Amino acid sequence: MRLDDEAESQNVEDRRGGGFGGGGFPLGGKSIGIGTVVIALAASYFFGIDPMLILQGASNLQPQQTPQPQAQRAPATDQLTVFTRKVLGNTERTWDHIFQTDLNRRYAAPTLVLFSGATPTACGTGQSAMGPFYCPADQKVYIDLAFYNELRQRFGAGGDFAQAYVIAHEVGHHIQNLLGVSGKVDSARRRMGEAQANQLSVRMELQADCLAGVWAATAQKLNQQLLEPGDIEEGLKAAAAIGDDRLQKQSQGYVVPEAFTHGTSDQRVRWLRQGLSTGDIRKCDTFAAKQL
Structure with a gap:
């Protein structure tokens, strides 16, 4: 991909190097040590004293803590970031x-969060082992960039367009959220058994693949210099590498189709190619497709 002239997004939140902070327990904007908590519980047990009275008193003796603004870090300049x-x-x-x-409407962009290990999200704790994911509750894409190493080393799907496809797929989920698809699917899944719900998830994921293809096709149309020879093949190879059938075969030696949640390798390639070849969001209706 030729990205030299592309402007960088400002909607990126870099949490790498951060952590889940906090010693003690917050009370009234102050932090109470665990020793105080133990004393309060003992007083309650032996003397029948309300432990909250002791905790509140200890809190009043604490000096008021003024929240300190976090230092602004300069944006990372490594090549992958x-x-x-x-x-x-x-x-x-x-x-x-x-x-x-x-669609005759404005696009509201998601925020992309870079993290390492684990990070809090509106959808629960996100972990690197989950791979890149999108949280509709906070409209953020989460990714540990170490996933790209795994994509290349474990799945044999390297290349810059393969990496771009991963981001575009998660942005595809954001598009589904903006268009109301995510809410309808979640509501329907709650009324279904596991096997049926999984089938609906497959259609959801394949549509995100197709939307990733629509992005690439439209981006190339707007900038004829964006894609280079071999880029499309990299993306298709990445889509095939993370098909449910291939992943199950690698991890457990056999395939369980009713447990698929993302689609087979062939299906993922087919729908990514559908978006790439048409560049038309209306051609990505996986929910109406009789055959995936």
Whole structure:
């Protein structure tokens, strides 16, 4: 991919190097040590004293803690982080064009969160082992960039467009959220058995693959220099590498189709190619498709 002239997205939150802070227990904006908590519980047990009275008194003796503003870190300048910001920036401009041209509405871009290990989200604790994911509750895409190493080393799917496809797929879930697809699917899944709910999840994921293809096709149309020879093949190879059938075969030696949640390798390639070849969001209706 040729991204030299692409502007970087400003909607990136870098949490790497941070952590879950906090010693003690918060009470009234102050922190109470665990020793005080133990004393309060003992007083309650032996003397029948309300433990909250002791905790509140200890809190009043604590000096008022004024929240300290976090130091602003300069944006990371390593190649992979810059690449990620540029790809996200391109998705913002491309989807804004699609929304205005095809849907006659404005596009609200997601925030992309870079993290390592684990991080809090509105959908629960996100972990690197989960791979990249989108949380509709806070409209954020979460990714540990170490996933790209796994994509290349474990799945044999390297290359810059393979990495861009991963981001575009998660942004595809954001598009589904904006268009109301996510809410309808979640509501329907709650009324279904596990096998049926999994089938609906497969259609959801395949649509996100198709939307990733629509992004790439439209971005190339807007900037004829964006994609290079071999880029499309990288993306298709990545889609095939993370098909449910291939992953199950690698991890457990056999395939359980009713447990699929993302689609087979062939299906993921087919729908990514559908988006790439048409560049039309209306051609991504996996829910109406009789055959995936």
